[in-house]
Amino acid sequence: MNPAALEAAMPLDPDRAAREARKMQRSRQLLDAAARVMEREGSHAVSMQAVADEADVSVGLIYRYFGGKDELLLAVILNVLEDFASTVPAAVEAAGDDPVERLAAAFGAYCRVIERHRHATVLTYRESKSLDEAGRRRIKEYEVETTQPLVGVLRDGIDAGAFRPVEPEMVAYNLLLVAHAWALKHWYFERTLSFEDCVRNQLSLALHGLIEPRQRRRYTRFLEASERRSRPSTVAPGS
Amino acid sequence: MNPAALEAAMPLDPDRAAREARKMQRSRQLLDAAARVMEREGSHAVSMQAVADEADVSVGLIYRYFGGKDELLLAVILNVLEDFASTVPAAVEAAGDDPVERLAAAFGAYCRVIERHRHATVLTYRESKSLDEAGRRRIKEYEVETTQPLVGVLRDGIDAGAFRPVEPEMVAYNLLLVAHAWALKHWYFERTLSFEDCVRNQLSLALHGLIEPRQRRRYTRFLEASERRSRPSTVAPGS
Amino acid sequence: MNPAALEAAMPLDPDRAAREARKMQRSRQLLDAAARVMEREGSHAVSMQAVADEADVSVGLIYRYFGGKDELLLAVILNVLEDFASTVPAAVEAAGDDPVERLAAAFGAYCRVIERHRHATVLTYRESKSLDEAGRRRIKEYEVETTQPLVGVLRDGIDAGAFRPVEPEMVAYNLLLVAHAWALKHWYFERTLSFEDCVRNQLSLALHGLIEPRQRRRYTRFLEASERRSRPSTVAPGS
């Protein structure tokens, strides 16, 4: 009652603000802990107890901040998607005006976010049961949204004559897929490629299909990453 | 070995043969039921009871045919992989000698198997926890194996000068990924594309990046599927 | 009907006799198999399937000869008790007239039966739950019956003045217990004693408490087995 009275007296109550801040901090702490265990163990294997232990709090507390396990899982996934939303556009902006440079920057940023949350990315592919229809839809919509920077870059590039006249949505989604592949099929790619090589390679392959034939010469440095490395010499001397 | 020798010695043991046949049939019935529920509900959500109900048998019976839930899940997944192993090579052989035709046939066959087991394909991406290391390795190895026809076709095509000198393993795996995409991101692609269009499109995109520039003219029919359909007229008059 | 008519015609039907014989043989085969697995694995661990496998027949067949698992278990136990009933009295008869000799023979025979069915003996101590009241009573009564030869020998020995005037029933039951001990606490006794030594030892201990003091000298050979072996008897005379 005393606090309530205070609040009534001054609407810009620092108490409330502090409380809000603590709440956010707690949320973040729990979210991070959840992400950590889920990424370590694999989502379904993770019990609420495990999350609580990881965060060094009691199980009960989690329920004060998240409605239940589903909500927590959803929050973990959305957290990754938020990283896309904030990282990719920034990278594109920083990349200058050249369409290919911009695409390379966007794709690279995308891949790096995935590398950062490699295991959590896989979670997206396992959500089906746990999440309810609403949660699933939200994730899907958000995911589509995260491809918008790529779509924009592609569209601009087509209009500028740098790219062939492809369907930007489809190509963007394909880029998202091969980026996810680093997480989904990590066991396969890590056999032969480092993360950076994989990104370069995939980008090169994609650009080969995208760039207007007569523009190719300008982007050789992007394009040759996917050439077979075992027979490199025959090309180099001639050029 | 021993049984085979016995059978050879006395070819007529109709009893044993009939029993084997019935056993196979039951296995298949249970496998199908399992696949059906798993595809419908999503693997982890599926209890043995649910499988039993779907197959209209008792829970106990499943354990006569499969060692446990893991083994059943593994069997469902391997079943899909076996379909690849038998369908794709046949399609390649039937396709003639042209490298691009062969690649198109292989990719198309691959996609059609996925379409046939769309949901079961998704299971492969969720096996993580349930399966033990042995099972997981088996699946991975088998999956890599199923890309071998694509690798072969690519290699031949490169040697024949039809494709650019890419890394065949990597490109094959990328093709596998975009084929899987039809299952993994079905909710996205089905918005704008039919299955056949999607296959054509993906193939076209890939071929644009693969075919040697001076060979392009010969494969126009494969290549134009990924051109933007919204502005079709500008292309037509020229040709 | 035809067979029935035949039976009516000649009451000493060889067919029926043969059938009875086969039935007995089967029963025995199944019983032996059951005893073997139970003795090997330990009763509750034993499934009907295991018994069937051991006997190389189908599960179903067991139910034709025994009402169920309980009945089978009961039969296995009774089988051991029958061995007592037929072995012990014979050994006593073969032992001559001396009470101590007779007791030694009876106890030795008892112990040897237990050694023969060591694990099955333990079963008797685990029947509790599985068997119904009727079965349990039957076993108990039969067990008491198997001590009768010992009781008889003791009573005669008391009347003949060879044994002290103890309660024969109680002493007989104690002898049964230490005989069972070889099965129940085999892990303990086998550390330090062979079967034969154990029997001799136990007999010696018991006789020390039983034989009339003034008769002792006559039975030295039975009595010294339990003397401490570390201090050879040569010490005694001196004191």
Add this chain to the structure above:
Amino acid sequence: MNPAALEAAMPLDPDRAAREARKMQRSRQLLDAAARVMEREGSHAVSMQAVADEADVSVGLIYRYFGGKDELLLAVILNVLEDFASTVPAAVEAAGDDPVERLAAAFGAYCRVIERHRHATVLTYRESKSLDEAGRRRIKEYEVETTQPLVGVLRDGIDAGAFRPVEPEMVAYNLLLVAHAWALKHWYFERTLSFEDCVRNQLSLALHGLIEPRQRRRYTRFLEASERRSRPSTVAPGS
């Protein structure tokens, strides 16, 4: 160790202490309930549900305190053995210096512990399957340990010339066996004997075999319990 050090450092953590206390109390409650049902029904027959019902808690709770059924069973058995370990030595100490008095006290104490946990004692004889090798060994070792007071008393008595020079280990184990008999063969002994009579009787029988002949006269009160009560001893001399 660590906790102990901590407690020493800050002796006042009433919270933790209270929690520990409550935990102990619960453990004890569950253990008692388990013992009660197991003693009533017979160990294998006992489901976790039954234990939970008996203790008036939920099944899940038992798993908070005991790792599983095995661990619970083990705890029940160890609980009995702990009673031996604390009761028997105390009884021996309280018995004075006379070897026979001490043996009588030890055996009596042993028997009373068994009477207190009559049914739980039987469990020891049924543990075989359920318990793992480690648990079984632990029980065996503990059981052997509980005979040490008897062994000590016997050894001292032999050295003092009160007992014949027997193997103390073997005789001690035999005493343990006849003590267990009250539990194992309760249905038999209770027909004719009260608990106290049974103890006296068994002790008398054992002492007859143990006490040095020329010491007998001093211990008549222990020795005559096993004389036949039906024919009063006054008759014997005449015959």
Add this chain to the structure above:
DNA sequence: AATGAATGAGATTTCATTCAT
């Protein structure tokens, strides 16, 4: 705000028993 003991539904697995062939 925070704890963690307690709940109880539900999942996997086993196995005695039946019954059509």
Add this chain to the structure above:
DNA sequence: AATGAATGAAATCTCATTCAT
């Protein structure tokens, strides 16, 4: 007489969620 596929009840164990403190 014999088989063994099929059943289904029961047992163990896990874990999301609640609630008294």
